Amino acid sequence: AQKITQTQPGMFVQEKEAVTLDCTYDTSDPSYGLFWYKQPSSGEMIFLIYQGSYDQQNATEGRYSLNFQKARKSANLVISASQLGDSAMYFCAMREGSYNFNKFYFGSGTKLNVKP
Amino acid sequence: NAGVTQTPKFRVLKTGQSMTLLCAQDMNHEYMYWYRQDPGMGLRLIHYSVGEGTTAKGEVPDGYNVSRLKKQNFLLGLESAAPSQTSVYFCASSLRQGSGTEAFFGQGTRLTVV
Numbered sequence: 001a002q003k004i005t006q007t008q009p010g011m012f013v014q015e016k017e018a019v020t021l022d023c024t025y026d027t028s029d030p031s032y033g034l035f036w037y038k039q040p041s042s043g044e045m046i047f048l049i050y051q052g053s054y055d056q057q058n059a060t061e062g063r064y065s066l067n068f069q070k071a072r073k074s075a076n077l078v079i080s081a082s083q084l085g086d087s088a089m090y091f092c093a094m095r096e097g098s099y100n101f102n103k104f105y106f107g108s109g110t111k112l113n114v115k116p
Numbered sequence: 117n118a119g120v121t122q123t124p125k126f127r128v129l130k131t132g133q134s135m136t137l138l139c140a141q142d143m144n145h146e147y148m149y150w151y152r153q154d155p156g157m158g159l160r161l162i163h164y165s166v167g168e169g170t171t172a173k174g175e176v177p178d179g180y181n182v183s184r185l186k187k188q189n190f191l192l193g194l195e196s197a198a199p200s201q202t203s204v205y206f207c208a209s210s211l212r213q214g215s216g217t218e219a220f221f222g223q224g225t226r227l228t229v230v
């Protein structure tokens with residue numbers, strides 16, 4: 001079974017609008033972390049935001065927020081006020097805390113295009 | 117801060133040739149990983165290491181070997197390159213404790229096997 005599922009291969013959003021990138025995960029480990037990374041066309045992997053499985057509140061980092069719905073096992077990334085520089089691939093990842101030597105599992109990614 | 121450095125950045129190999137990709141991190145991280153990135157498939161774990169002298173297989177280990185003789189270095193070897201190994205390779209490292217620390221990535225190595 002896939003550990004991380006991103007069902008949107010590509011998305012478009014108008015500049016200055018908000019956009020939600022979907023991510024669902026699968027784990028039986030009670031302790032885990034969820035991460036979002038951005039990969040611009042230059043190729044580097046940029047860490048954006050982290051949510052812990054025991055965190056009560058949704059994580060926020062500037063224009064990024066993580067909509068964490070534990071019962072549904074979803075960890076959607078919300079980007080507010082999109083900018084042209086947000087055009088990139090976005091990867092959701094999970095790290096299990098108790099098992100599997102803390103490996104990171106990645107989804108297949110969502111390519112976001114911000115239109116002017 | 118150098119962070120995670122991969123060498124080389126680009127490489128073209130002929131089928132059957134061998135090569136080694138070097139990853140070096142200066143953050144004293146215990147864990148290191150090698151991933152490959154292919155279109156539509158995200159990042160897939162090849163091998164990883166939880167400490168000096170230890171390595172383990174990930175999701176797609178066939179055709180690759182690794183070594184971690186020093187804590188700061190993690191080498192990925194291709195003994196006999198195949199066109200199916202054409203990919204972008206990323207090294208990453210992370211702290212050991214818990215699930216709350218992110219992975220830090222190198223800039224990637226674009227490998228083409230012809």
